[in-house]
Amino acid sequence: MSQIKTEVLIIGGGIGGAAIARELSKYKVDATLVEKGPDVGQGITKCSSTIMCQGSNVLEFRSEYHNSRLVWAGMTMMEPLCKELDIPLKRIGSLELIKNQEEMRHPEKMMRRFKEYKGKYIPDEVEPLQFIDRDTLRSWEPNVNKSYLGALYDPNIAVNDPVRLTIALADNARKNGIKVLLDTEVMSISKGTDEFEVCTNNGSIKCRYIINAAGEYVGKIAQMADADDFALYPVKSYQAVLDKKLGGIINHMVLSNENGMVAPTIHGNLFFGISPGTQRLGKAHDHSTDKKLADAALKNAQELVPGISERDITNSFVGFIVFRNFEIGWHECTVGVSRWVPRFINASIGFPGICAAPAVAKEMIDILRNQGLQLTENPDFDPYEKSMPDFSELSDEEKRQIIAKDPKYGHVVCRCETVTEGEIVEAIKRGARTLDGVKFRCRPGMGRCQGGFCGPRVTKILARELGISEEEVTKKGGESRNLLYKSKELLEAQQ
Numbered sequence: 001m002s003q004i005k006t007e008v009l010i011i012g013g014g015i016g017g018a019a020i021a022r023e024l025s026k027y028k029v030d031a032t033l034v035e036k037g038p039d040v041g042q043g044i045t046k047c048s049s050t051i052m053c054q055g056s057n058v059l060e061f062r063s064e065y066h067n068s069r070l071v072w073a074g075m076t077m078m079e080p081l082c083k084e085l086d087i088p089l090k091r092i093g094s095l096e097l098i099k100n101q102e103e104m105r106h107p108e109k110m111m112r113r114f115k116e117y118k119g120k121y122i123p124d125e126v127e128p129l130q131f132i133d134r135d136t137l138r139s140w141e142p143n144v145n146k147s148y149l150g151a152l153y154d155p156n157i158a159v160n161d162p163v164r165l166t167i168a169l170a171d172n173a174r175k176n177g178i179k180v181l182l183d184t185e186v187m188s189i190s191k192g193t194d195e196f197e198v199c200t201n202n203g204s205i206k207c208r209y210i211i212n213a214a215g216e217y218v219g220k221i222a223q224m225a226d227a228d229d230f231a232l233y234p235v236k237s238y239q240a241v242l243d244k245k246l247g248g249i250i251n252h253m254v255l256s257n258e259n260g261m262v263a264p265t266i267h268g269n270l271f272f273g274i275s276p277g278t279q280r281l282g283k284a285h286d287h288s289t290d291k292k293l294a295d296a297a298l299k300n301a302q303e304l305v306p307g308i309s310e311r312d313i314t315n316s317f318v319g320f321i322v323f324r325n326f327e328i329g330w331h332e333c334t335v336g337v338s339r340w341v342p343r344f345i346n347a348s349i350g351f352p353g354i355c356a357a358p359a360v361a362k363e364m365i366d367i368l369r370n371q372g373l374q375l376t377e378n379p380d381f382d383p384y385e386k387s388m389p390d391f392s393e394l395s396d397e398e399k400r401q402i403i404a405k406d407p408k409y410g411h412v413v414c415r416c417e418t419v420t421e422g423e424i425v426e427a428i429k430r431g432a433r434t435l436d437g438v439k440f441r442c443r444p445g446m447g448r449c450q451g452g453f454c455g456p457r458v459t460k461i462l463a464r465e466l467g468i469s470e471e472e473v474t475k476k477g478g479e480s481r482n483l484l485y486k487s488k489e490l491l492e493a494q495q
């Protein structure tokens with residue numbers, strides 16, 4: 001078991017922890033991020049709806065809450081950040097559908113708030129909202145339920161890929177000097193006068209500052225240091241992903257107050273989900289989906305877009321939105337130094353934590369300084385990353401050139417998403433160690449067959465590239481092995 005010393009320890013490699021690590025790498029500081037899983041971005045971040053809240057969906061926030069200020073501050077940070085890290089971000093715009101006069105009240109409230117907040121809380125560059133009538137709605141979105149009278153159109157809403165963003169943030173932090181330790185789970189924390197001693201499954205870590213960015217487990221980690229001066233309520237939220245063949249059925253995020261939303265992803269398929277707050281079913285850490293939740297979400301989605309059928313669902317999952325408390329719900333967050341334990345900082349945004357992450361990371365620098373950490377700029381900081389090319393999106397000529405250099409790009413492994421062996425090998429070179437690690441970097445297994453066809457082939461490539469047996473390849477670390485033994489061994493054991 002190892003023993004290491006670091007000045008700042010970040011617990012959790014979700015979007016929050018990774019953004020903080022990257023922000024800290026702009027300074028000369030000895031900092032370490034620990035993540036219990038084999039990869040970053042696989043906690044709540046993986047379950048997000050991928051919507052970048054930078055328009056009407058931030059107008060619900062009220063100025064008296066810290067969460068609102070972080071989300072508003074983050075609005076202008078996401079696009080430049082994605083550019084630096086070479087992560088695609090696409091403005092899809094949203095349409096809040098209006099069924100009757102009664103339902104007009106909400107969009108009208110948003111229009112009023114837009115005028116009131118513009119320039120004061122939300123940046124001037126945010127584009128104006130606009131009512132569109134029934135005919136315009138039908139011409140823009142012919143597959144949306146025809147009974148709607150019109151919609152509130154917000155051109156600002158965007159989508160990106162939060163897991164790829166998290167991976168890029170962690171890679172960039174590592175490149176700029178932050179240590180990133182995967183498969184390292186914090187088990188207990190003891191407090192000394194000047195430092196903490198953190199016990200992990202891989203040994204102990206002595207540190208002066210702790211940033212607790214453990215997502216769903218923020219409360220559990222805070223309890224380890226008696227720093228849990230807050231209560232959190234996990235709210236279970238359900239999401240379903242649809243076959244790519246339905247991709248073009250809608251182009252905007254469509255939503256209604258009653259029926260949740262349906263939206264395109266950055267990768268060209270659709271998803272829908274039950275919006276947070278409607279299902280307060282949070283039995284902490286129970287990630288099972290259930291039929292009641294799935295049926296309710298599908299019914300909602302069909303109300304918005306009748307062409308969606310159960311057969312189009314390729315995957316579904318739940319995630320937890322960590323609410324500060326029921327009364328103020330997603331309005332408030334848990335970002336700040338514990339009132340009881342100096343130098344112990346909690347960093348959890350319930351919703352929308354992806355959008356707020358860049359602002360949380362910036363605020364963390366001020367908090368650390370106020371807690372006594374000396375931070376001088378890192379003159380060698382390099383903000384840029386280059387993401388893997390998406391082979392299927394390249395022109396024929398570009399494809400020919402890449403295949404000429406490396407024939408593995410001429411071998412398609414995942415037929416649903418057209419992912420080549422070359423891309424899978426590149427994903428492994430860039431840190432993927434599991435089937436999910438490969439899947440979230442270049443998408444084999446994200447399509448209709450959900451890995452039924454390509455899974456065994458990706459397993460073979462992982463085993464070959466990592467120099468391990470196929471039985472040792474896991475879906476997401478730990479005991480999540482897909483192959484338990486070779487069938488011949490089973491036969492021999494039975495004889």
Ligand SMILES: Cc1cc2nc3c(=O)[nH]c(=O)nc-3n(C[C@H](O)[C@H](O)[C@H](O)COP(=O)(O)OP(=O)(O)OC[C@H]3O[C@@H](n4cnc5c(N)ncnc54)[C@H](O)[C@@H]3O)c2cc1C
Nearest residue numbers: 012014016036043044045049051186215319352353354355
């Ligand atoms: C269904 C759903 C939809 C959402 N949609 C959006 C959206 O559209 N836009 C938006 O901005 N936000 C959205 N959110 C919110 C957003 O996803 C979260 O706020 C954000 O991902 C939280 O990130 P995090 O880093 O705090 O937590 P996480 O991503 O959970 O990261 C915490 C990490 O800590 C690790 N960890 C836990 N315990 C330990 C330990 N003991 N030792 C070491 N590591 C540990 C975990 O493995 C995990 O990787 C959505 C959330 C849900 C559930």
